[in-house]
Amino acid sequence: MELQFRLRQLFFFFFLLTVLEQSYSARILTISKPDRHDVAASARWLVSQNIWGVLSTLSIEHQGAPFGNVVSFSDGLPGKGSGIPYFYLTSLDPTTRNALKDARASFAVSESPIGTCKRDPMDPTCSKLTLTGKLVPLDEGSEEEEVAKKALFTKHPEMMDWPKGHDFRVFKLEIIDIFLINWYGGAKSITVDEYLRSKSIKVSSFNLISELSKR
Amino acid sequence: MELQFRLRQLFFFFFLLTVLEQSYSARILTISKPDRHDVAASARWLVSQNIWGVLSTLSIEHQGAPFGNVVSFSDGLPGKGSGIPYFYLTSLDPTTRNALKDARASFAVSESPIGTCKRDPMDPTCSKLTLTGKLVPLDEGSEEEEVAKKALFTKHPEMMDWPKGHDFRVFKLEIIDIFLINWYGGAKSITVDEYLRSKSIKVSSFNLISELSKR
Structure with missing residues (x-):
């Protein structure tokens, strides 16, 4: 009887652990990993399934040295990604100032945070993607800015509460080259x-999508 | 009785899930997050606890645009980090070729993969670090290369099996500036x-360190 009680205790512990791991503020849909031969789908999957990556620009402060910065992003509503990464950046951040001076940028994501890598993060079977292009601000009030904000705020609801006085603006990476x-x-x-x-x-769950799209 | 059986089944499922999540090939020691007021310790913690990050160089292929690349790294044996990130890079990779032409580089890590972030990856309470400096190859056969290889291979045992013909060399980031x-x-x-x-x-577990140091 005692063993059963302990087993139950342990079960609830693991259950709690799993729930806590899932109850992250950012919302993302689980989409199964595409066949590796479909390289375009593999790249799109990495962008749709990640919620953060490293955005690199040319540093003003360090005379043109590359400056990588951890940022949140979204390429669309969960399960409806466009492949274009959108960012919500403040001019208080060096990345924004760098991009406004020289738009050349790259954005890197790894399969590692998705949780499907079975080997070392640098093993070629653990996918990685770098999109190179131009980091440009979207016109305020434009239709694309509206779409991008919805994409960002759905995956990152906390962004809606970020300080109004910090001059946050929506940027996108205009992709020129893909390294996968x-x-x-x-x-x-x-x-x-x-x-x-x-x-x-x-997409593995259509119900969740339709539910999220209604928001 | 059936409920108990199901509970047990579920327990083993969660147990398996947890074990699978932990049985990662790379080895790292869990060290508790430092007090946020100790900024140097916070930065060192991010470097000691992460096993991968994004290394940015100036792209030869894209006329000096910044190129971020997902890479594995180590700053020392588990629990004995030096703060200096070491990398095991092949000349087949653009990052290596870029660095050998222009050593200016930066290396970015996030608290997110450590699993201690309670909010969005871009919320300031979810720590992030960018080290800017020069990415230089270590002299082959040097004492530092020996130390760095041990640091890399302990956290990334798979590296020992990477193809000999791929011209892997140990690089380090000589840090010039810290953005935390x-x-x-x-x-x-x-x-x-x-x-x-x-x-x-x-360090939260001295036994594990001494065990790992013996390897």
Whole structure:
């Protein structure tokens, strides 16, 4: 009887642990990993499933040295990503000031935070993606800014409460080049067009999407 | 009785889940998060507890645009970090070629993968660190290369099996500047000297360290 009681105690402990791990403020839909041969879908999956990455710009403060900065992002509503990463950046942050002077930037994400890597984060089977392009602010009040804000605030509800006085603005990365490693054999060749047109992401829960889309 | 059986089944499921999550190939010691007022210790903690980050260089291929790349790293044996990030890079990778042409680089890590963030990855309470400096190869056969290899291979045992023909070499980031956000109020001021001298990391398991150090 005591053993059963202990087992139950342990069960509740693990249950609590799992619930706590899931109850993160940012909302994301779990979409299964695409076939590795579909390289465009693999790249889009990394962007749709991650909620943060590292955005690199050319540092004003350090005479043009590269400056990587951890940032949250979103490419669309959960399960409805466009592949274009949108950011909510303040001019108090060096990345924003760098980008407004020289828009050249890159954005890197790893499969590691998604939780599907079985090996070392640098093993080629643990996918990684770097999008190179131009980091540009969206016109305030524009239709795209509206869409981007919805994309950002759905995955990052806390952003809605960020201080109004901190001059937050929506930026996007206009993608010029795609660097993807998702298996052995070096970087995979994907054009920006193939990446943006990729539709092969399979969503595992349609109910959750429709629920989230209503917000 | 059936309920008990189901409970047990569920318990084993969560147990398995937890074990799988922990049985990662890379080895790291859990060290508790330092007091936020000790900014140097906070920065050192982020470096000692993470096993991967984004290393940014100036792209040859994209005419000097910043290129962030997901990489594994180590700053020392578990619990005995030096604060200096070491990398094991191949010349097949653009980051290596970029660095050998222009050593200017930065390395960014987030608190997010450590699992201690309670809010959005971009909330200032979820710490982030960018080390700016020069990415230089270590002399082959040097004492520092020996130390760095031990540091890398202990946290990333898979590296020992990476293809010999891929020209892997040990690099380090010679730190020039430290950008840390670990609370509200903008980036914290830390000198490189304060960062390197910080000893205030409290290790939670001495047995595990001594066990790992023996390897």
